[in-house]
Each structure stands twice: as structure tokens, then as C-alpha cells.
Amino acid sequence: MSPVVQVPAQVSATPGALLHHVRTGRAKSRAELVALTGASRNTISNRVDQLIAANLLAEGGRGWSTGGRPPTLLQFNAEAGCVLAVDLGVTSVDVAVTDLSARVLATAGHPIDISAGPVAVLAEAERLAREVLTEAGLRDEDVRSVGVGVPGPVEFSTGRPSHPPIMPGWHDHPIPDAFGRWAAPVFVDNDVNVMALGEMGVGGSVQDVLVVKVGTGVGCGIIVEGRVYRGAQGSAGDIGHIHVPAADGRSVLCRCGNTNCLEALASGASLLRDALAAGLPVTTTRDVVELAAHGDGAALELVRDAGRTIGTVLASLVNFFNPHRIVVTGGVARAGLPLLSGIRESVYARAMPLAARTLDISVSDAPDLSGRVGAALMAIEGYLDEDSVREAITS
Amino acid sequence: MSPVVQVPAQVSATPGALLHHVRTGRAKSRAELVALTGASRNTISNRVDQLIAANLLAEGGRGWSTGGRPPTLLQFNAEAGCVLAVDLGVTSVDVAVTDLSARVLATAGHPIDISAGPVAVLAEAERLAREVLTEAGLRDEDVRSVGVGVPGPVEFSTGRPSHPPIMPGWHDHPIPDAFGRWAAPVFVDNDVNVMALGEMGVGGSVQDVLVVKVGTGVGCGIIVEGRVYRGAQGSAGDIGHIHVPAADGRSVLCRCGNTNCLEALASGASLLRDALAAGLPVTTTRDVVELAAHGDGAALELVRDAGRTIGTVLASLVNFFNPHRIVVTGGVARAGLPLLSGIRESVYARAMPLAARTLDISVSDAPDLSGRVGAALMAIEGYLDEDSVREAITS
DNA sequence: GCACTAATGCTCAGTGGTGAGCATAAGTCA
DNA sequence: TGACTTATGCTCACCACTGAGCATTAGTGC
Numbered sequence: 001m002s003p004v005v006q007v008p009a010q011v012s013a014t015p016g017a018l019l020h021h022v023r024t025g026r027a028k029s030r031a032e033l034v035a036l037t038g039a040s041r042n043t044i045s046n047r048v049d050q051l052i053a054a055n056l057l058a059e060g061g062r063g064w065s066t067g068g069r070p071p072t073l074l075q076f077n078a079e080a081g082c083v084l085a086v087d088l089g090v091t092s093v094d095v096a097v098t099d100l101s102a103r104v105l106a107t108a109g110h111p112i113d114i115s116a117g118p119v120a121v122l123a124e125a126e127r128l129a130r131e132v133l134t135e136a137g138l139r140d141e142d143v144r145s146v147g148v149g150v151p152g153p154v155e156f157s158t159g160r161p162s163h164p165p166i167m168p169g170w171h172d173h174p175i176p177d178a179f180g181r182w183a184a185p186v187f188v189d190n191d192v193n194v195m196a197l198g199e200m201g202v203g204g205s206v207q208d209v210l211v212v213k214v215g216t217g218v219g220c221g222i223i224v225e226g227r228v229y230r231g232a233q234g235s236a237g238d239i240g241h242i243h244v245p246a247a248d249g250r251s252v253l254c255r256c257g258n259t260n261c262l263e264a265l266a267s268g269a270s271l272l273r274d275a276l277a278a279g280l281p282v283t284t285t286r287d288v289v290e291l292a293a294h295g296d297g298a299a300l301e302l303v304r305d306a307g308r309t310i311g312t313v314l315a316s317l318v319n320f321f322n323p324h325r326i327v328v329t330g331g332v333a334r335a336g337l338p339l340l341s342g343i344r345e346s347v348y349a350r351a352m353p354l355a356a357r358t359l360d361i362s363v364s365d366a367p368d369l370s371g372r373v374g375a376a377l378m379a380i381e382g383y384l385d386e387d388s389v390r391e392a393i394t395s
Numbered sequence: 396m397s398p399v400v401q402v403p404a405q406v407s408a409t410p411g412a413l414l415h416h417v418r419t420g421r422a423k424s425r426a427e428l429v430a431l432t433g434a435s436r437n438t439i440s441n442r443v444d445q446l447i448a449a450n451l452l453a454e455g456g457r458g459w460s461t462g463g464r465p466p467t468l469l470q471f472n473a474e475a476g477c478v479l480a481v482d483l484g485v486t487s488v489d490v491a492v493t494d495l496s497a498r499v500l501a502t503a504g505h506p507i508d509i510s511a512g513p514v515a516v517l518a519e520a521e522r523l524a525r526e527v528l529t530e531a532g533l534r535d536e537d538v539r540s541v542g543v544g545v546p547g548p549v550e551f552s553t554g555r556p557s558h559p560p561i562m563p564g565w566h567d568h569p570i571p572d573a574f575g576r577w578a579a580p581v582f583v584d585n586d587v588n589v590m591a592l593g594e595m596g597v598g599g600s601v602q603d604v605l606v607v608k609v610g611t612g613v614g615c616g617i618i619v620e621g622r623v624y625r626g627a628q629g630s631a632g633d634i635g636h637i638h639v640p641a642a643d644g645r646s647v648l649c650r651c652g653n654t655n656c657l658e659a660l661a662s663g664a665s666l667l668r669d670a671l672a673a674g675l676p677v678t679t680t681r682d683v684v685e686l687a688a689h690g691d692g693a694a695l696e697l698v699r700d701a702g703r704t705i706g707t708v709l710a711s712l713v714n715f716f717n718p719h720r721i722v723v724t725g726g727v728a729r730a731g732l733p734l735l736s737g738i739r740e741s742v743y744a745r746a747m748p749l750a751a752r753t754l755d756i757s758v759s760d761a762p763d764l765s766g767r768v769g770a771a772l773m774a775i776e777g778y779l780d781e782d783s784v785r786e787a788i789t790s
Numbered sequence: 791g792c793a794c795t796a797a798t799g800c801t802c803a804g805t806g807g808t809g810a811g812c813a814t815a816a817g818t819c820a
Numbered sequence: 821t822g823a824c825t826t827a828t829g830c831t832c833a834c835c836a837c838t839g840a841g842c843a844t845t846a847g848t849g850c
Contacts, residue, residue: 013807031827040808045829062816068826069816153749163749208626220715224619231717232603235749242711243745245640258745316637316708317715320615322626350638350653354548354558354630426797435838440799457846463796464846 013037015047015393016386019056022074023101023384029063029071048074050393055080056384076101081144082136083379084129084182087191087371088150090114090166090216093121095128097136098376100144100384106136107372114151117169122178129179143182147379148175149194149371151217153234159188162234165256166217187382191371192237193228196221197381198374199327199364208323212239213330214310214339216285218263222321240267242313262313266306268332274302285331292335303335307342314343315350322355329364336363408432410442410788411781414451417469418496418779424458424466443469445788450475451779471496476539477531478774479524479577482586482766483545485509485561485611488516490523492531493771495539495779501531502767509546512564517573524574538577542774543570544589544766546612548630554583557629560651561612582777586766587632588623591616592776593769594722594759602719605712607634609705609734610725611680613658617716635662637708657708661701663727669697680726687730698730702737709738710745717750724759731758 011017017037021027027036033044051057060075078101087094094109108128112121125148133140152164159176161167176186196211200223211221220237222229230236240263241256254264264270268285275288278298282288291299314326326347332339340363348356364370406412412432416422422431428439446452455470473496482489486509491502503523507516520543528535547559554571556562571581591606595618606616615632617624625631635658636651649659659665663680670683673693677683686694709721721742727734735758743751759765 029827041828042809042830043807046807065817066826067818068824069814069828071827208631222715224624229619231750232719233717233749233753235747236603236715236717238714238717238747238750239711241747242714243707312638313711316634316711319633319637320617320631320712320715322628322631322633324627352630352633352636354628355626355633358628424797436798437800437839438837441837458797460847461796462848463794464798464844466797 011037013039013043013047014386014390015051016384016389018044018047019051019076019384019389022057023076028073028075030074031071033074047393051389054389054393054395056389056392078103081383082133082138082142083144083376083383084133084146084179084184085372085374085376085379086125086129086146086148087194087375088114088121088125088148089191089371090151093125093128094372095125095132096372096376097129097132097138098373098380100380102373102376102380104369104372104376105138106132108132108135114166114170115168118173118175118178122175126178126181130181140182143184145184145379145383146176146179146182146186147194147375147377147382148179148186148188149191149375149378150175150188151191151215154188154190156187156189156230156234159186185382187378189228189378190219190221190234190237192219192221193230194221194374194378195329195370196223196228196374197377198370198372199329200226200377207325208321210314210317210321210323210326212310212314212326212328214267214306214328214332215330216268218267218310220317239313239317244309244313247309262310266309268330271302271306271332275299278302289332289335292338300338303332303338304342306332307339307344308346309342311343311346312350315347318347318351318355318359323359325360325362327362327364329367329370331367333363333367339363406432408434408438408442409781409785410446411779411784413439413442414446414471414779414784417452418471423468423470425469426466428469442788446784449784449788449790451784451787473498476778477528477533477537478539478771478778479528479541479574479579480767480769480771480774481520481524481541481543482589482770483509483516483520483543484586484766485546488520488523489767490520490527491767491771492524492527492533493768493775495775497768497771497775499764499767499771500533501527503527503530509561509565510563513568513570513573517570521573521576525576535577538579540579540774540778541571541574541577541581542589542770542772542777543574543581543583544586544770544773545570545583546586548628549583549585551582551584551625551629554581580777582773584623584773585614585616585629585632587614587616588625589616589769589773590724590765591618591623591769592772593765593767594724595621595772603716605709605716605718605721607705607709607721607723608725609662609701609723609727611663613662613705615712634708634712639704639708642704657705661704663725666697666701666727670694673697684727684730687733695733698727698733699737701727702734702739703741704737706738706741707745710742713742713746713750713754718754720755720757722757722759724762724765726762728758728762734758 027033030044034041057074058077060073062070063073078099082097085096092111096107097105108131152167153162155162160172161170164170175188179186192213199211206226209223213219218240220239222237241261244260244262251259252264253259254261271288272285275282288299292303344361422428425439429436452469453472455468457465458468473494477492480491487506489504492500503526547562548557550557555567556565559565570583574581587608594606601621604618608614613635615634617632636656639655639657646654647659649656666683667680670677683694687698
């Protein structure tokens with residue numbers, strides 16, 4: 001007898017699922033939805049009608065004929081509302097309004113110090129949110145949900161930070177309350193998880209992906225089969241304090257108290273420290289990255305070296321996790337190729353060929369934006385879940 | 396507005412799901428199934444009747460009253476058939492027959508050399524399978540499915556090894572065909588994945604677990620939310636060739652051609668090599684493990700040292716993956732505490748406290764058996780899937 | 791023994807998805 | 821233009837699950 005039969009992967013046909021299939025482009029017409037879900041034409045037709053009545057879907061002309069009547073194309077009505085996306089960083093807060101397909105309609109940012117505490121910082125975030133809404137010509141009632149990324153561990157279900165090491169005073173603070181002005185659900189998560197969503201994009205395929213954020217520190221978002229993986233305590237992806245043997249045998253003290261943590265040797269903070277030590281004319285990490293991007297030899301070598309160090313850790317993780325793809329983002333990722341080539345050098349040298357051969361390592365297209373886009377996607381997914389959609393079509 | 400509302404985690408109520416809930420002990424009566432699944436009493440009652448008629452469930456007396464009529468207890472009929480479990484090792488093949496709750500009814504093994512090729516080895520496995528069936532007093536028709544664990548990468552859907560490094564001649568060989576005598580589906584997977592299932596047990600909770608096999612080589616089975624994680628090419632968990640800096644700065648050549656791979660420094664093979672170099676009276680890895688288990692100082696220190704080395708790698712993986720639990724199994728795991736304490740020493744010293752604090756690191760209760768039990772569980776899960784159950788109750 | 795409660799069985803109307811069948815719309819192909 | 825094909829709409833018998841209601845069984849507590 002033959003072994004396992006390939007399961008036809010029966011796809012759900014609930015209203016929310018149908019909407020999702022159209023949004024992600026997996027189906028563009030009623031007929032494709034029938035083929036994809038296996039549900040009857042009747043069911044699909046009725047539900048699509050409901051979704052159109054609820055203004056979530058719209059008919060958009062005719063498609064290409066394949067020998068008979070061409071299908072009526074369906075498209076997601078991304079203008080049926082908007083979401084607020086908040087990217088809380090260590091030194092700045094960035095806010096955007098996007099439509100329901102995460103297209104940025106307006107954005108604004110402001111330098112802050114995260115250690116100023118939640119009240120001051122969140123007040124600034126709320127101010128910026130009102131500002132971008134006005135700029136985009138939207139009203140408070142248009143806001144469907146709010147997504148917030150923060151640089152530390154968060155209890156996702158309550159939206160409260162959980163003993164964040166670099167956010168003094170934020171522990172257990174109810175972040176959602178700051179956005180009470182909008183009668184909308186607020187979703188809060190760690191910034192690397194949020195960025196991981198941003199890098200997956202709207203039609204994020206069902207894949208295993210690592211999103212490495214190289215900013216002031218180093219973190220990693222983990223996507224298992226298209227969904228964020230959080231681990232036992234929600235601290236999965238915390239690779240910044242993995243122990244790394246320094247190439248030259250030196251011992252570097254990390255802010256966590258140990259020596260030779262990954263982010264003590266290769267991060268925005270370490271780049272700045274080493275650049276200053278080398279006498280380069282810089283005052284911020286951004287300066288170092290800019291220098292490297294403009295081809296300054298010393299800065300370039302520093303960035304490439306950081307890449308090599310990160311790559312040694314990623315090589316181990318590639319063997320262990322065997323991802324389809326690794327995306328590098330965060331402030332230092334703006335340096336682009338020098339960082340990437342350093343990472344690739346180490347990974348391809350040290351990871352097993354089977355896992356490394358088809359592995360795609362790339363840098364984010366817009367490292368600055370991925371936090372906001374990810375927060376928007378988180379908010380959109382949260383808004384368009386099964387329950388909300390059901391509610392929308394029955395009311 | 397409040398953030399995410401806790402989802403009531405609606406549990407499936409299909410026949411296969413009901414069976415699963417009873418098997419795993421999540422529900423013990425019709426009433427509990429109603430409460431667990433949210434389905435109507437009617438539906439549950441009908442389906443349970445069908446499952447009883449199909450001989451998959453049985454009523455087993457009355458439960459404890461909570462003030463009214465006590466529930467009629469349901470139990471899984473584990474004697475409704477048996478499965479064959481085959482554990483293919485590098486130097487031996489072990490076969491067991493188990494009932495449908497993975498209880499071993501009979502088992503047998505035989506030394507082989509995996510490099511003798513698939514035809515000879517699988518013939519021996521088939522012979523042993525017939526032997527254990529006879530010993531357990533079972534007939535060929537009682538066999539519901541077959542599970543096979545092999546020491547190398549496998550394309551799960553076809554049951555064929557995929558360029559296995561230590562199984563010359565096995566590439567693409569259709570292992571299921573060797574068990575054609577039994578009109579039953581054959582499931583084949585990598586031995587660490589199989590062992591991971593074995594360590595999870597029948598009622599495996601929905602958790603994130605790493606199962607580290609320390610045998611001739613070192614491998615790792617990954618359980619994400621209760622299910623085996625395989626990665627992009629199915630090579631996830633291949634931690635044997637992660638690069639490790641040797642504590643004493645020496646450089647050890649691995650069979651893969653690189654230096655200082657984890658399994659070059661800490662594995663059954665390296666233990667034997669180092670024990671021989673130290674002049675210990677041993678000829679196999681098993682001898683070294685026995686010596687350590689009996690308290691020989693030199694062997695003990697070798698094992699503990701291997702544990703420390705493995706622990707350095709696991710410390711990184713704990714930060715990255717944040718598992719609930721790590722289970723150590725395989726031949727070397729029979730050494731028990733010395734290996735475990737070495738691993739714990741490194742992990743607790745180097746992993747982040749948040750992830751390490753509640754982490755449970757333990758050694759398998761029966762390292763020798765976990766391959767067979769895991770193969771049996773894989774076979775049972777494969778047999779009792781939704782489709783098979785549906786077929787069983789309608790025929 | 792009696793009131794109460796919980797688990798289960800059975801019936802029946804209501805609801806929603808299925809599949810077949812028929813009709814229609816809007817293309818392609820010869 | 822006419823035959824064919826595909827996408828979609830609509831109707832209707834059928835079936836499975838639901839939820840309410842009623843009955844029965846087998847415990848607990850007084």
C-alpha cells in the first residue's frame with residue numbers, strides 16, 4: 001500500500017476566510033473561491049454578496065476569459081476604513097495611518113526618549129496619530145483598529161509590557177488605554193514580531209522566515225508557517241545575548257552584564273562605539289551607517305565585520321531552523337550590501353549546504369518603514385478576523 | 396476599548412477530533428465532549444454511538460457524580476488493532492508491535508550495518524516484524540499501520556530518504572514497499588522527529604519542545620505547538636554540525652569535512668574516540684556510557700564535558716526558541732545525570748534568565764525505547780486521522 | 791424516602807450548506 | 821453566425837447540525 005496521501009489542504013470557506021483569500025490574491029473571482037475552498041457555488045455566491053453588501057468586497061470589472069464567460073473580478077475594498085500604526089523606538093516614535101491594505105496614507109515621527117516613561121511617550125504618540133489622521137483627511141470614526149510595536153517583551157493578550165529591560169517604568173503599563181479616543185481595538189506586540197509581519201507583507205506566504213532586526217540592539221522575529229512564533233514565555237527570537245567568541249579573542253562587556261553577547265559585538269551601539277574608538281567623525285549610529293553607505297573604507301569594514309559576526313550566529317540558526325528566507329531590517333540594515341555580504345559570508349561558510357543552498361538572505365526594502373507597516377498589518381489582521389467580519393456582514 | 400479578547404479556542408467536533416479528545420484524556424464522557432467542543436448534545440451522542448459501533452470507543456463504567464447522575468465514562472479501545480514500529484539505527488534495527496495507545500506488546504532487535512543497503516536491512520526489519528507479531532499472538536490483518544524512523548532526512552510524503560549522508564545507497568529508496576505484506580499505510584520520518592513524538596507521549600500537550608538525540612551523532616527534533624516542525628527542506632533540527640569553539644582551543648576534524656562541529660566534539664563517536672585516547676578499557680560507545688553510569692571518574696568527566704559542550708549550543712537555542720522543555724535521548728542519554736548536569740551547567744550559565752528560569756531539562760525515561768514508541772505514535776496518529784476514522788464509522 | 795441535580799436518550803421544528811438542474815450572460819473558436 | 825465554453829443566478833429536494841422540550845436514569849443531600 002502506498003504511504004501518506006497528499007492531503008488536499010481543504011481551505012476554509014467562512015466569510016472571514018473568503019475575504020482573506022481575496023485580500024491575499026489567492027482567489028480573484030467567485031469561481032476561484034469555489035475551486036479553492038471546495039464549498040458549493042451557492043454558499044460562495046451568498047457569502048460574497050454579503051461581503052459586498054458590507055462594503056468589504058467590491059466587484060471590479062471582468063477578468064480574462066479562458067474560453068467562456070469571463071469571471072467577475074472581486075477586490076478587497078481597502079478604503080473601507082483605516083488603521084493607525086505606531087512604531088515605538090528607543091529614541092523615536094513614528095506613527096502612520098494606512099488603508100486596510102497597509103498602504104501608508106500619512107506618517108509622522110518625533111524624537112523621544114523611551115525611558116521618559118509611558119505617560120509622556122504615549123501622549124506624544126497619540127498627538128502624532130491625531131496629526132496624521134488630519135493630514136490624511138480622515139475622521140476618528142474611520143479608524144478600525146490600532147497596532148503598536150514596542151522595543152521589548154509584551155503580553156500580547158493584554159497589551160502590557162512585561163519587565164522590558166530597556167523601557168524603565170513601562171512594566172505592566174496598559175498601552176491600549178492611551179488610544180481610547182478611538183473606539184477601536186488596540187494590538188500591541190514586540191517590535192521584531194511586528195517587523196516580521198511587515199516583511200511578510202499582506203499576502204505573506206506560508207513559509208518559515210527569520211526577520212533579523214539590527215538596530216541599537218539585535219533581535220529576531222520568527223515566522224513559522226506564516227505565523228508569528230513566540231515561544232514559552234514569549235521571549236523567542238531574543239538572539240541579542242547569544243554568546244559569541246570574538247574573532248580576535250577580546251572580551252567585550254555587554255550591558256546585560258555578561259561578556260561577548262552578540263549585540264555587544266555587532267549592533268548599532270557597538271558600531272558607534274567602535275567607530276568612535278577608530279576616530280571616525282560620527283556622533284550617532286546613523287552617522288556610521290551613512291558613512292558606510294557612502295563608501296567610507298573604515299566604516300564599511302566595521303559594518304561588514306558586524307555582518308560577519310551576526311552571520312556566525314545565523315549560520316547555527318539556519319542549521320537548526322532551516323528557514324526559507326532571512327530578512328535583515330532595522331537601522332543598521334540601511335547600510336545595505338556591506339552588512340548583507342558580511343552575513344552571507346559567514347552563513348554560507350558555516351551552515352550546512354542542504355539548508356543554505358536555497359536560502360534567500362536579503363535586506364528589507366525599507367528598514368525605516370517596516371515597523372509601521374508591520375504594526376498596520378497586525379492591526380488589519382486583528383480587525384479583519386473571523387468574528388469582526390461576521391459581525392460586519394450581519395449588521 | 397480593551398485590546399484582544401481571549402479566544403475561547405473553539406475545539407473541533409468531527410469524529411476524529413472526538414476520538415482524539417478521548418484518547419488524550421481531554422474529555423472522558425459525552426457531557427465533557429459537549430462542554431469541550433460546544434457542539435450540541437445530539438451531535439455528540441450520535442457520533443459517540445458511531446465510534447462505539449466502529450469499535451474505536453467503548454463505555455467503561457460510571458464516573459464520579461457531581462451531585463447528579465454520574466457520567467458514563469468513555470475510553471479509547473486501544474485493542475482495536477495494532478501497529479508496527481521500526482527503529483532503523485546505524486548499527487541496529489529494532490522492531491516492536493504496540494496496541495493503539497503505543498503500549499509495547501512485543502519487541503525484537505538485530506545488529507545490522509545501515510550501509511549494507513536498503514534491501515538487506517529492510518528484509519531483516521520485515522523478518523523481525525513478522526517475528527514480533529507472532530510473539531504477540533497477532534495476525535497480519537490486525538496491523539493498522541506501520542511507522543519507521545530512519546537516521547537521515549526523509550521526504551515524508553513519499554517515505555523515501557533524501558540524500559542521507561550516513562546511509563549510502565538509500566537515497567530515494569521506497570521504504571514503504573518493504574512492508575507491502577501488510578495492507579496498511581507506512582509512515583517514514585527522520586529518527587529525531589520520531590523520537591520527539593515519542594517523548595511527547597500520547598497526550599502530548601500543545602507545547603514547544605526540543606528533543607535532543609545524542610547517539611553516534613547529535614540531532615534535534617523540534618516540536619512547535621505540539622506538532623513536528625520540519626523547516627524549508629525538512630532539515631530543521633540538524634544541529635550536529637553547528638560550529639563550536641573548543642574550550643581548549645584545539646581543532647577537531649568532523650566527518651563532514653569541517654572542523655569543530657558539535658558532533659565532532661560531543662557525541663557517541665567523539666566519546667569513544669576520547670575514551671580510547673585516554674586509555675580506558677572500552678570498544679564501543681556503549682562501554683563508555685556504562686563506565687560513566689557505574690561511576691568511573693575518567694568516563695564520567697568525559698560525559699559531563701560532552702554535556703557542557705552540547706549545553707553551549709543549547710543555550711543559544713534556548714534564547715532563540717524559548718522552549719517549554721528540552722528532553723535528551725539517544726544512546727549517550729543512558730548515562731543520565733552526568734550528561735544532564737553538564738548540559739544544565741552550560742545552559743543555565745549562558746541562556747537568558749527569562750527563558751531559562753522555567754525551562755525544564757530532562758533525560759528520557761527510556762532512551763532505548765523512544766525510537767520505537769515514537770514510530771508507533773506516528774503510525775497511530777497516521778491511522779487515526781480524520782479520513783480513516785470517517786471511513787471506519789461509515790463502513 | 792423525597793427533593794434535587796446531572797447525564798443521557800429521544801423527538802421535532804428550524805436553519806444553513808450541498809448538489810443537481812435549469813437558465814442566462816458573455817466570452818472563444820471555427 | 822452558430823457551436824461551444826465558462827461564470828454566474830436561482831430553485832428545490834436533501835441532509836446534518838442545532839436548540840428546545842420532554843422523559844428517563846442514577847446519583848447526592850437531608
